[in-house]
Amino acid sequence: MGEKVKLEEISAADFFYRNRSLAGFDNPVRATYTIIRELVENSLDAVELAGRSPKVLIVMREEREGGEESLPWYRIRVADNGIGMDPEEIPLAFGRVFVSSKYRLIQSRGTFGLGGTMALLYGQITTNMPFKITSAREGEPAYELTMMIDIRKNEPIILDRKIKGVSRRSFTIVESTFEGNYPRAKRKIIDYLQQTAIVVPYISIAFMDPEGHLYIFPRSTEKIPPRPKEALFHPKGVDLELLQRLLSSTRTRSLESFLMTHFQRVGKKTASEVLKIAGLPPDKRPSDLKDEDIRRLYEALRSYKEFLPPDPSVLSPLGEELFESGIKKELQPEFVKAIQRPPSVYEAHPFIVEVAIAYGGLIKPTGDIQLYRYANKIPLLYDASSDVSYQVIKKIDWSIYGIKNPEDEPIAFFIHIVSTKVPFKTVGKEFIANVPEVAREIELGLRGCARELRIYLGRKRRKEMLLKRYELFRMYYELISWTLEEIIGERPPIENLIEKIKGSAGDEDERE
Amino acid sequence: MGEKVKLEEISAADFFYRNRSLAGFDNPVRATYTIIRELVENSLDAVELAGRSPKVLIVMREEREGGEESLPWYRIRVADNGIGMDPEEIPLAFGRVFVSSKYRLIQSRGTFGLGGTMALLYGQITTNMPFKITSAREGEPAYELTMMIDIRKNEPIILDRKIKGVSRRSFTIVESTFEGNYPRAKRKIIDYLQQTAIVVPYISIAFMDPEGHLYIFPRSTEKIPPRPKEALFHPKGVDLELLQRLLSSTRTRSLESFLMTHFQRVGKKTASEVLKIAGLPPDKRPSDLKDEDIRRLYEALRSYKEFLPPDPSVLSPLGEELFESGIKKELQPEFVKAIQRPPSVYEAHPFIVEVAIAYGGLIKPTGDIQLYRYANKIPLLYDASSDVSYQVIKKIDWSIYGIKNPEDEPIAFFIHIVSTKVPFKTVGKEFIANVPEVAREIELGLRGCARELRIYLGRKRRKEMLLKRYELFRMYYELISWTLEEIIGERPPIENLIEKIKGSAGDEDERE
Structure with a gap:
């Protein structure tokens, strides 16, 4: 009766190596797209934090020809003038799956702490070639690391390490070899870069493709939106595990100061009210709390009703003006209207939805909803029909806005959500879950734009x-x-x- | 210029704790459903391997009442008469995220090696209460382990360990306390159990819910389909990383015997042909291979065209008769037809699609596609419209089968896919990716059933x-x-x- 199944524990890198389709590496075509996307997004995050004429350069060339049964190898090189990295940071950031910012929340493109590493890991498992990271911070020496990943241990292996001269500017260059299929991935890649240009009109992007074509998306504005800031957790977003971690690592010496230090929007008055509900003295030392005390504190945080909503000032949306100018540049519509909704909250995460509708110009009817989706300033290209935006658009009766059927008219929709935690449904960041609070904001934004469109069309x-x-x-x-x-x-x-x-x-x- | 973001490495458990919505723990309602689902699926896998009058018993009761601002706590207890576990297996299987079977493929419900642990982890983070596993193998002592999970280390903490008397039968009981919302999750849970009864008509399931209702789904057949077998990898499904691992762990002493031992469908002739292409002598020791040799072997495996397709005998589909009888029992349709498609292959994984169409009886028109989806004998209830099946059904012109619009007729569709690797799009196992090979089999199956339906409806x-x-x-x-x-x-x-x-x-x- 019954037979044993041999089990082994596997590392995080191993998990995503085995289940790489979860992270967008379904097949060579999709992988080619995802590698470019992940490396570019790392660079965009880096240049966004650095400011000053930000740019990302991508060069991709065929390293080895494909044959009848084999695919070509490509060498990709992504360079940015972002914040740069300290040499000891590099192995951690590129040689491991699952790296996250500590006790903080920040709006960034890298959501799950694994995309960049997965891109390099994919190169390694298809070609067995190492990858190379070169980086410097302004006024410090540049380091060049040649690395591989020990997938079973989820650990970087440093094969070579060179120190170069002092660099006048901060930068990072990532180079990797992978087996892929550029001809079939090409359209999505160009779409991706084009849509990125809409949502980051203040960053220059250039791409030299393996066929020798050069695509340049120069920045169309000097205006850079304020960069995202790190935020503390909101007290409503805390669970028992997180509370215990904060309590065990805090340097504060009283519960009152603990609450005021580690959570956003908690002042002296709020702290003392919460502790009163929990029945805990304000001067009790965090390290003296027993399990039962922690549970009472947790429940007090949950039941207290007077907290201010999460602080939206940590978010960096695009702004109506930049959004419209990006759309105008790429699609030259006869009408465009963007609306930035006021900040809102889901599960203690602040978010802002920006919505735009464009009509005419280069937009032609296609027989389908024309939807451009963005999250934390990255375009989302796959699985549109599963996205909350698509579902909201389908639900609206457009005839009241003078649009019989948006599928048969030259109309395009643009949805951008920024949040310290975008509610992606998949690790591959393809589409956004149908969170009621988010759906509501999208709908209100769309209806606002549609009212303007109705006036325009009526006129x-x-x-x-x-x-x-x-x-x-x-x-x-x-x-x-x-x-x-x-x-x-x-x-x-x-x-x-x-x-x-x-x-x-x-x-x-x-x-x- | 530029500010450092503090990074930390996080464990696999920590990753899924932080991103639990990826695994189906979006909110208390969804979590309640997912906890039951994951624990029941673990039990179903265990009873499937054991045979002989398999049953799963679920008892859920309110442990602590909810208040105005707080949700109730539930105690859940899932017991099965499956294969049981050795005491040293228990901490590994329930106290860690990411555990996988070694160098083998098997058709099972647990796909990602984390669902059961995540269910227990969710209980821990919402109530801070330990969970309890009691298990025995036939004729051996039963062990009762009280445990928690160290999320940061992804390690089990054993709080208590009791040895009980020798058990006459194999069994496993899992008990956990969690904060949830049963009233709102109820409908999905009952749906889930009902649909499970369709797809495993040979397993008895009983559920006592927190409201005191007892739901019993007695098995409706004595016939048990052959249980799934473990399979070796197919040579077409191997990448460089896997090849290196197999080479470094093999006990074989020649490349020829290495290929014949570790891959399915490779005999002496095939092995020697592959090695000829690679330019490697058959008697070379696997441990003597250099990087370049490994790459040549990998490319020979990729380019060799004469491999037999992956062995489908390791799969355990339901069979047309059982599928139809399950549907008849639950929906009493006036017409039902099930078709099992021949085995097929995607990315070196064998799969079988079973399709059924039912008409009339308890099925009433709903204004939407009525689609019942199953994968490796589990029902999939969320995100139907993103599933490959839904997309295939939408694409078919049903009027040629005498169905004007399936949304307005009393028609229901049933799709079951079994595979050693179901191409799920999400870790939460909600829906299946649009893999062309799978879509094709679904379409052919549906058209086969629809032809029979047309004859029935015509008559x-x-x-x-x-x-x-x-x-x-x-x-x-x-x-x-x-x-x-x-x-x-x-x-x-x-x-x-x-x-x-x-x-x-x-x-x-x-x-x-």
């Missing part, structure tokens, strides 16, 4: 109607004038009349 | 039409007969004629 259609009516009048008068001309022998002076009508059609527009 | 509609025609004749004759009766004073003998027509309507049915 446009009225103008078209008036022009049509004017044409009718004109032909009618022409006909009469010919007839009269035949009878009275001369053309009656109706041109003035026509001009007058035409003028009033134009005026109509101005009067709105 | 049914013809019968309805004939009966309608008969009614028309009947009323016509009645009318004539009354008129004649008035004229000739007596009723003409037309009853025989009517019976004759009615008879032929019935015959029509038989002649099909």
Whole structure:
């Protein structure tokens, strides 16, 4: 009866190596796209923190030709002028899966702490070649590390380490060799870079592809939005485990100061009220708490109703102006309207939704919803129909905004959510879960833009109607004038009349 | 310029603790559902391997009432008469995230090696209470372990360990306390158990819920499908990393015997052909291979075209008969047809798709596609519209099968995929990726069932039409007969004629 199944514990790197489709490495085509995406996103995070004329350069070339049964190898090199890294940081950041910022929340593209490492790991498992990281901080020596990953231990292996001269600027260069399929991934990659240019119009991006084409997306604005800040946890977002960790690592010497130090939006008054509910003295030492005390403190935090909402000032949205200018640059629509919704909260995480609708120009009807999705300033290209935005758009009755069916009109939707924790459904960051609070903000934003679109379309259609009516009048008068001309022998002076009508059609527009 | 972000490495348990929504623990309602699901699935895997009148018993009761701002605590207890566990296995299986079977593939419900542990971990972080595992193998002592998980280290902490008497049967009991929301999760939980009963009609399941209701799903058949077997890797599914691991751990002393021992479907002839392509002597010792040799071996495995397809005999599908009987029991349809497709392969993993269509009975039109999805004998309840099955159903033109719009008819679809690696898109195992090979099998299966449905519906509609025609004749004759009766004073003998027509309507049915 019953047979034993041999079990082994596996490391985090091993888990994602075995289940790499979870992280977006389903097949060579998808992997080619995901490698570029993950390395570019690391760079974008780095340049966003550094400011000053940020740029990302990507060079990809064929390293070894593919054959009948084998795929080509590519060498990819992503360089940025971001914050740079200290030499001891590099192995941790690129040689391990699961690295996270400590006790803090920050809006960043790297959500799960594994994308960049997975990109390098994929190169290693398909080619067995090491990867190379070169980085420096301004005024410090540059380091060049040649590395591989010990997948079973989830540990970096440093094969070579060179120290170079002092660098005048901060930068990071990542180089890796992988087996992929560029021809089939190309369209998604270019789409991805194009959409990135919409959402980070203040960063220059250049891409030299393996076919020798050069794609340049120069920044279209000098304006850089404020960079994201690190935030403390909100007291409503804490669970027992986190509370215990904070209590065991704090340097504060009283519960009152503990609460004020480690949580956002907790002042002296709030702290003392919470401790009163918990039945704990404010001057009790955090290290003296027993399990039962911790549970009481946790429950007091949960039940206290007077906390201020999470601080949205740590978020860095794009802003309506930049959003619209990015869209205008790429799609040249005849109408565009962006709305930034006020900050909102889900499960103690602040978030801001930015929404835009564009109409006409390079946008043509496709028979499908044209939806551009962004999260923390990265475009999301896969699995659109599973995304909360798609579901919200499908739910809205667009006819009340003068749009019969958005699938058959030259209309495009743009949704951008920024948060210290974007509610992605997958590790591959393809789409956003249907969180009611987020869905509500998207809907309100869309309806706001749609109201403006209705006014624009109404005006446009009225103008078209008036022009049509004017044409009718004109032909009618022409006909009469010919007839009269035949009878009275001369053309009656109706041109003035026509001009007058035409003028009033134009005026109509101005009067709105 | 630039500010440092403090980084820390985190354990696998910590990663899923921080990102628990990835594993299906989005909120208390969803978590309540997922905890039951994960513990039940562990038990189903265990009873499936043991055979003999398998059963799973679930008892859930309120441990502590909820308040205005707090949710109730529940104590859940899941017991099975499965294969049982050795005492040293228990901490590994329940106290750690990421445990996998070694160098083998097997069709099982637990795909990612973390669901059960995550369920217990969720209890711990919401209540700070330990969990308890009691288990025995037949004829050996039972062990009772009280445990918690050190999330930061991803390690079990054993708080208490009791040895009980020798057990006559193998069994496992898991007990845990968690904060949840049963009233709102109830419908999904009952749905889940009901659908499980369809797909494992040979396992008895009983559930006593916190409201005191008892749900029993007795097994409806004695027939147990063959249990899944462990499989070796197929040579086409190997990458460089795996090849290196196998080479470094093998006990074989020649490359020829290495290939024959560690891969399925590789005999002496195939092995020697592969080694010839790689340019490696068959008697070379695996431990003597250099990096370049390994790469050549890998490429030879990739380019060799004569491998047999992966062995589907390791899979344990349900079978058409059991599938239909499960559906009949639960939905009492007027028509049901199940088809098991022949084994197929994606990325070197064998899979089998089973498809069924049911019509009428308890199935009523709902205005939406009624889709029941299963993978390795577990029902999938969330995110149906993202699933490959949904997309395939949407794509088919159902009118050619006599179904105008499946959303408005009493029709239900059932899709079951079994594989040594189900291509789930998320760690929470909610839905299956759109893998072309899988989509194709689903479509062929559905079309096969739909052809039978068309014949059934055609017959049914013809019968309805004939009966309608008969009614028309009947009323016509009645009318004539009354008129004649008035004229000739007596009723003409037309009853025989009517019976004759009615008879032929019935015959029509038989002649099909």
